[in-house]
Amino acid sequence: MKSFSMATFLLISRARALQSDKDVRKKFCGSGYGYNCFCYMLLDPRILGTNIETVTFEKFVKSVFYVGKGTGGRPLDHFWDARKELEKPPNEQDLSEKYRRIGDIWKAGFGIPKHEIYHGASDHEAFVREACMIEAIQVTNLTNKMIFSSEMNPVIRNGRFSRDSLARALRCENAVRNNFDRRRYMAFCYVLIDPRVSGVKIETLTFETFVKSIFYIGKGSNSRPLQHFIDARNEMDKAPIDQKMNKKLQTIVDIWSSGHGVPKLQFSHGVSDKAALIKEACMIDAVQVKNLTNQKKGEFHGFTRKWDPTTKTEYGAWLLDRAGSTLTIDGFTLIQRNGLPEILRPKKPRKN
Structure with missing residues (x-):
């Protein structure tokens, strides 16, 4: 296997990105396209800071809370x-995560930086660039609404199942039960939940917020869910250079570091x-x-x-x-x- 230096790796990555940029322009620029679109980002000045000279790329990306076109x-x-x-009035407000973030920034006494880029793009080109930036930052780190399956979205929007979809789901449940x-x-x-998204008040938890707060879906028996937390703790106890954090373990660690416990919900026993x-x-x-x-x-x-x-x-x-x-x-x-045990009873390992 060839060994590349970090500088070589960055050059290759940049070359690939430039080629992708050319491909997008070639595919979505031509007759029939309008060119008055652009992409934009909304930034949190509490993370970004107000001194441009000290802004790093990492700090810039972390400050982005919405990507749009x-x-x-x-x-x-x-x-x-x-x-x-x-x-x-507070009891009549319908605040999305984006509106709540904007309100929190204003309340803290800051204006909100708005950064526009890629002016003169076609509508299709702007959509592609927007989607790629959202994928790069990850929608879970943004206030953009998550895009779920086409069957999940109507349930979230309407707060209930249609009669036909409910009947089909019940037929699936009966078929699985009868055959397996x-x-x-x-x-x-079981599901693992991010309390920074769900909040801790069950009585105010909507189905949409519940689904958005789920960061891992699993199956198991006995104490299987606890293994994720033991793995996260064991990685935390290592020296930073030796830590091997995947997204799941990093999310658990981030939640603990913010002072929260991680909600674990088991069902379908x-x-x-x-x-x-x-x-x-x-x-x-x-x-x-992609949302998990x-x-x-x-x-x-x-x-x-x-x-x-x-x-x-x-x-x-x-x-x-x-x-x-079940959660309610x-x-x-x-x-x-x-309070976690040191280890669980040995069992056959299962890939995530």
Whole structure:
């Protein structure tokens, strides 16, 4: 295997990025396209600082809380809409995460930097650039609304399932139960939740916020969920140069570092391993793996391999709705760094 220096790696990466930039311009610039679009970012001055000379690339990226595209005065619409909501009585406000961030920055006495780039782009070109920047920063680090599956979005928007989608989800549940759960089993599904997104008040938790707060979906038996926290703690205890943090472990560590415990929710108890794997896979498809710290999609077995994407994601959305109902009854189970066992009983390892 060839060995590259960091400088060589950066040159190769930059060359690839420049080629991608040329490809986008070539594909989306031509007759039939308008060229009055641009991309823009909204920045948090509390992170960015006010001294341009001391702004590093890392600090700049961390300060970005919204990435968009538009024409004319589109970026200003966010501020007009935020002000309109903030002027309402508190009990009538419908504050998205973006509006709440804008309000917090104003309340702290700062103006909000607006950075426009790529002027003169076509609508399609601006969309591609916007999507690539969101992918690079990760939507979980932004206030852009997450894009879930086409079956999950209507449930979030309407707050309920249509009669037809509910009937289809129930047929899936019965089919999985009848084919994979004919005797007593020990497996279950679980989700790990980011309390910085969900908050800690169950009574104010909406289904949308619940889904957005999920950063990992899994299946297991016994104490399987605790292994994630033990792994995170063990990495924290290593010297920084020796730490190997994947996105899941880093999220757990970040939550602990912010002073929170990590909510763990278990549900669908007493199912077979295959049934739990199918349920896990459907939920991952519903939320979209790009919105999670799972490293891959789930596994389907038997007849479920032939399910179409709509069937999988409708069933996944229904399972998550049931999980949310469980949470409102059982409440949060918070996992703190202190109090974890040193190790769990050895068992067959499972890839994330």
